Amino acid sequence: MSAISVGQAVVLGVVEGVTEFLPVSSTGHLKITEGLMGIPVDDASVVAFTAVIQVGAIAAVLVYFFRDIVRFVSAWGRGIANRELRQEHDYKFAWWVIWATVPIVVVGLAAKPLIEGPLASLWVVAGSLIGGSAVMWVAEQMARFKRGEADVTFKDAMYVGSSQILALLFPGFSRSGATISTALVRDLDRVAATRLSFFLGLPALTGAGLYELKDALGAGVGAAPLAVGTVISFVVAYASIAWLLKFVAKHSFNVFVVYRILVGLLLFGLLGTGVLNA
Numbered sequence: 001m002s003a004i005s006v007g008q009a010v011v012l013g014v015v016e017g018v019t020e021f022l023p024v025s026s027t028g029h030l031k032i033t034e035g036l037m038g039i040p041v042d043d044a045s046v047v048a049f050t051a052v053i054q055v056g057a058i059a060a061v062l063v064y065f066f067r068d069i070v071r072f073v074s075a076w077g078r079g080i081a082n083r084e085l086r087q088e089h090d091y092k093f094a095w096w097v098i099w100a101t102v103p104i105v106v107v108g109l110a111a112k113p114l115i116e117g118p119l120a121s122l123w124v125v126a127g128s129l130i131g132g133s134a135v136m137w138v139a140e141q142m143a144r145f146k147r148g149e150a151d152v153t154f155k156d157a158m159y160v161g162s163s164q165i166l167a168l169l170f171p172g173f174s175r176s177g178a179t180i181s182t183a184l185v186r187d188l189d190r191v192a193a194t195r196l197s198f199f200l201g202l203p204a205l206t207g208a209g210l211y212e213l214k215d216a217l218g219a220g221v222g223a224a225p226l227a228v229g230t231v232i233s234f235v236v237a238y239a240s241i242a243w244l245l246k247f248v249a250k251h252s253f254n255v256f257v258v259y260r261i262l263v264g265l266l267l268f269g270l271l272g273t274g275v276l277n278a
Contacts, residue, residue, distance in 0.1 A: 017238075072090050
């Protein structure tokens with residue numbers, strides 16, 4: 001019997017699609033939703049399920065940014081074949097994405113028992129939601145918005161890529177929140193920061209989903225819930241990406257800061273009163 005039903009998979013797919021790329025923590029919202037539905041948040045198959053349905057959201061990025069991705073991959077291929085083309089920004093950016101993924105892969109493999117155990121607690125999620133909000137607010141105050149996507153450097157990519165570790169270790173912090181905040185501190189404008197967050201998330205999240213697939217199936221999650229959750233997350237995430245890019249072109253991230261604090265306080269309340277089990 002599957003640890004997650006098809007109906008639950010639909011709900012979790014919607015939550016994943018809406019929150020994966022918004023700086024509000026998809027992991028935090030998924031864990032809250034799982035807790036409200038009576039699903040054990042630290043169960044190995046449940047942790048694996050949430051990683052797998054992220055692939056649906058990542059597929060939405062691949063489709064939405066297809067032309068950009070083709071441009072980067074083509075430039076990378078041309079640069080590999082022709083040394084004279086290796087000074088092109090797109091060629092270098094493709095390598096930067098690869099190198100910027102290394103830190104989170106190393107930490108993810110080394111800290112896997114902690115990530116799937118003690119750090120999966122809803123208490124950690126609640127604290128990380130509020131702590132991450134403080135980081136986002138500070139980043140907004142420090143940002144100068146002086147640089148666009150064409151100005152991204154290797155240092156930018158490494159700082160932003162490494163910041164994903166915060167969300168990996170502290171569910172609720174938000175991968176998008178961490179990466180966008182870091183990019184803002186590096187003086188990128190909001191649209192460039194958001195797009196960089198998307199591109200740097202592709203390898204890490206895709207790899208995590210594929211790595212966890214065998215564990216999800218083998219630990220008690222059926223193929224049907226996995227498929228449904230992944231498809232739903234793809235459709236909803238595509239719409240979420242389009243909305244976010246339009247939103248950040250004209251607005252700050254402060255609305256997300258306030259929302260995260262409210263959700264974090266609500267979660268502390270639910271845990272403190274015993275409505276939710278950590």
